[in-house]
Amino acid sequence: MDRRTFLALPSIALASEPEGQFVSEAKFYEKLPNKKIKCKLCPRECVVDDRERGYCGVRENRGGTYYTLVHSRVAAANVDPIEKKPFFHVLPGALAFSVATAGCNVNCKMCQNWDISQVRPEQVHATYLPPAQLPAMAQRYRCAAVAYTYSEPVVFWEYMFDASAAARAAGLKSIVITGGYIQQDPLRRLAERVDAIKVDLKAFSTKFYKEVVNGELKPVLDALAAMRGLGMWTEIVYLVIPTLNDGDAEFTGLARWIKTNLGQDVPVHFTRFHPEYLLKNLPPTPVPTLERAKAIADAEGLHFVYIGNVPGHPAENTWCPKCKRKVVERTGFTIGAVDVQKGKCRFCRQPIPGVWGT
Amino acid sequence: MAALSRRRVLQAWLGSAPGLYGGPPNSTVAIARDPQVRSSQARLATLLDRAVQAVYGSDSAEAAWKRVARPGEVVGLKVNCLAGRGASTSVALVEAVCERLQQAGIAAKDIVIWDRLNVDLESAGFRPSSRSGRIRTLGNDELGYGGDLAVYGSVGSLMAKTLTHLCDCVINLPVLKDHGIVGVSMALKNLFGAVHNPNKYHLNVGDPYVADVFMLPPIRQKVRLHICDALTAQYEGGPSYMPQWSWPANAVLASLDPVALDYTGWQILEQKRAEKGMPPLKAVKREPGYIATAAGAGHGIGTCDPKRITRLEV
Numbered sequence A: 001m002d003r004r005t006f007l008a009l010p011s012i013a014l015a016s017e018p019e020g021q022f023v024s025e026a027k028f029y030e031k032l033p034n035k036k037i038k039c040k041l042c043p044r045e046c047v048v049d050d051r052e053r054g055y056c057g058v059r060e061n062r063g064g065t066y067y068t069l070v071h072s073r074v075a076a077a078n079v080d081p082i083e084k085k086p087f088f089h090v091l092p093g094a095l096a097f098s099v100a101t102a103g104c105n106v107n108c109k110m111c112q113n114w115d116i117s118q119v120r121p122e123q124v125h126a127t128y129l130p131p132a133q134l135p136a137m138a139q140r141y142r143c144a145a146v147a148y149t150y151s152e153p154v155v156f157w158e159y160m161f162d163a164s165a166a167a168r169a170a171g172l173k174s175i176v177i178t179g180g181y182i183q184q185d186p187l188r189r190l191a192e193r194v195d196a197i198k199v200d201l202k203a204f205s206t207k208f209y210k211e212v213v214n215g216e217l218k219p220v221l222d223a224l225a226a227m228r229g230l231g232m233w234t235e236i237v238y239l240v241i242p243t244l245n246d247g248d249a250e251f252t253g254l255a256r257w258i259k260t261n262l263g264q265d266v267p268v269h270f271t272r273f274h275p276e277y278l279l280k281n282l283p284p285t286p287v288p289t290l291e292r293a294k295a296i297a298d299a300e301g302l303h304f305v306y307i308g309n310v311p312g313h314p315a316e317n318t319w320c321p322k323c324k325r326k327v328v329e330r331t332g333f334t335i336g337a338v339d340v341q342k343g344k345c346r347f348c349r350q351p352i353p354g355v356w357g358t
Numbered sequence B: 001m002a003a004l005s006r007r008r009v010l011q012a013w014l015g016s017a018p019g020l021y022g023g024p025p026n027s028t029v030a031i032a033r034d035p036q037v038r039s040s041q042a043r044l045a046t047l048l049d050r051a052v053q054a055v056y057g058s059d060s061a062e063a064a065w066k067r068v069a070r071p072g073e074v075v076g077l078k079v080n081c082l083a084g085r086g087a088s089t090s091v092a093l094v095e096a097v098c099e100r101l102q103q104a105g106i107a108a109k110d111i112v113i114w115d116r117l118n119v120d121l122e123s124a125g126f127r128p129s130s131r132s133g134r135i136r137t138l139g140n141d142e143l144g145y146g147g148d149l150a151v152y153g154s155v156g157s158l159m160a161k162t163l164t165h166l167c168d169c170v171i172n173l174p175v176l177k178d179h180g181i182v183g184v185s186m187a188l189k190n191l192f193g194a195v196h197n198p199n200k201y202h203l204n205v206g207d208p209y210v211a212d213v214f215m216l217p218p219i220r221q222k223v224r225l226h227i228c229d230a231l232t233a234q235y236e237g238g239p240s241y242m243p244q245w246s247w248p249a250n251a252v253l254a255s256l257d258p259v260a261l262d263y264t265g266w267q268i269l270e271q272k273r274a275e276k277g278m279p280p281l282k283a284v285k286r287e288p289g290y291i292a293t294a295a296g297a298g299h300g301i302g303t304c305d306p307k308r309i310t311r312l313e314v
Helices: A005-006 A133-138 A153-167 A184-191 A204-212 A218-229 A247-261 A287-298 B006-018 B042-054 B059-069 B091-103 B118-123 B163-167 B187-194 B209-215 B215-222 B259-277 B290-295
Strands: A029-031 A036-040 A059-062 A065-068 A076-081 A095-100 A145-146 A173-178 A196-200 A233-240 A268-274 A305-307 A326-330 A334-338 B027-033 B073-080 B111-115 B135-137 B145-152 B155-160 B170-171 B175-179 B183-185 B223-234 B252-253 B309-313
Touching: A036 A065, A065 A153, A065 B215, A076 A173, A095 A133, A095 A153, A133 A145, A133 A153, A133 B155, A145 A153, A153 A184, A184 A218, A184 B163, A196 A218, A218 A233, A218 A247, A233 A287, A247 A268, A268 B027, A287 A305, A334 B170, B042 B059, B042 B091, B042 B111, B042 B223, B042 B252, B042 B309, B059 B091, B073 B163, B073 B187, B091 B111, B091 B223, B111 B118, B111 B163, B111 B175, B111 B309, B118 B135, B145 B163, B145 B209, B155 B163, B155 B187, B155 B209, B170 B187, B170 B215, B183 B187, B183 B259, B187 B209, B187 B215, B187 B223, B187 B259, B187 B290, B209 B215, B209 B290, B223 B259, B259 B290, B259 B309
Parallel strands: A095 A145, A145 A173, A173 A196, A196 A233, A233 A268, A268 A305, B027 B309, B073 B111, B073 B170, B111 B135, B170 B223, B175 B223
Antiparallel strands: A029 A036, A059 A065, A076 A095, A326 A334, B027 B252, B145 B155, B175 B183, B223 B252
16 A cells, blocks of 8 residues: 555544443453452453452452453554554555554553553543444455554453454454563463464563563563464564663573574564653664664574664565565555565565465 | 640641751641541531641631631542542541631632542542532543643653642542552542542552652642541551441541651551551551652652651640
């Protein structure tokens, strides 16, 4: 899709809706004495009193039963190029009908979508878009996939799970853009219905996760390993933030961990940071820093290392790891030649892993 | 209104004067008790007067109330209603505060009772109303939150417009109670109700989040007085109401210093826990370290040094 076509896509009007239709019992929690509950959706395992909510702000204990407040409660809906997610090995040039609810289970200081991720559902404009209606909406806009994105899909797990079944029945892919802060059981269930998952690995440092993300690194690494074990197509984005997660040792550690635990073929996107939310005091990432990260990851043997948020950079393209020819050409969100045929390089027949659709 | 001994009030007030002797300021926490307080609204009002008069060191309760706010100012009463009836700020106490404010010259239309949600207010027995010319009772869901992030330390929040746009000053009316995550919930914690994202601030037993939220400019600038409802207090199982762990303390605590008030209230709860054979909060990993953080460098909200807290039983 060219830029003119992309800019001409309609935005979708949202309207406020009554509350009750968004509320359904949560799938993953334990009941505790005195009407308390323990959430088992994410590693945080919030213990929530009656009438209180978990850290995500979108799940509430009502009399000892835990509810999601965001089933079908869509706070953002857009038609995006799949490259914007970014997925570089999934249906190049396709459109993704992208939805999000309010809420997130971490609180990253660099969040670009904090106005929906860091608010409660009642604090943001939303519309009722049940799973049954989602495929038709996606198809109306010629989308090949439904993307669960923008905020944190883990916190709207029930909606994503139901919607991905409806999408699959309609012949659409389901793709997830997540921080990967999820317990193993809900992840395994999700893998039954989801075609691809992109994980924002925020850093390769426990300190960063504690101080900047308000979360933990290890459960994310565990989830990544599980995703590969479950056969989910996985890509990784690493937002490079000046002074906070841009050291050579961190890049090296990250690349080695990926190679050892996930394999050389997992795409890694080093993307450029722009000052947002609570990190407005830092400058955008210098492009040479991203190139340094890529060089380190390349040297460690990763096959598909990209640079993101730098439109026109050669490292946006996909290069065959064997014959070194360009097999997918990209400029920003615009796709040029695609020389992947049936999952292989058109020039040397080297397998190029991904979800190619042809 | 009942009068206190002038000498006791003067002693307490001198002790509270910030920087009077060159060192860190002392703080007064007044604790007014009356076992018969539930017998009439008049007794409750009298109890309240004793606490407020002691805090301001005034000659009379009337004079003390006139120091809280000036006629023409809009006074917010930040109640705590999440737990519904039983462990929320009592309607009777708030009615007594409203009565005294009006006697001090504050017009009814300039009094705003507020908390996070209308449904919370209703569950505690308040009747949300925004009718002009009368006392208003508003959840933050009425006016919503501003669009600009207020930032301090670990927190970044949107502020309730009730606080930023409507109120000139605030009387903070928390409840003396236990909190299952952050240890205790009193004056400092009650201001979580002024931000859009309190669910983000319960990590690490609330430290430093509780102190950081209190530093957000609209809160720090507008909250003038803290009156803690200890008519019924709760030493375990909070913030929800758990009658098996509540007791009729029949008291009101008041202070200009939320840190001193929280420290004092925390000690009361610890004493009750010990009486009931329960472990101290530290032993159950719920020691409210945010109180010391609020007193420390970088915050300086008040004092939690018992040597600098004048605990005045009135």
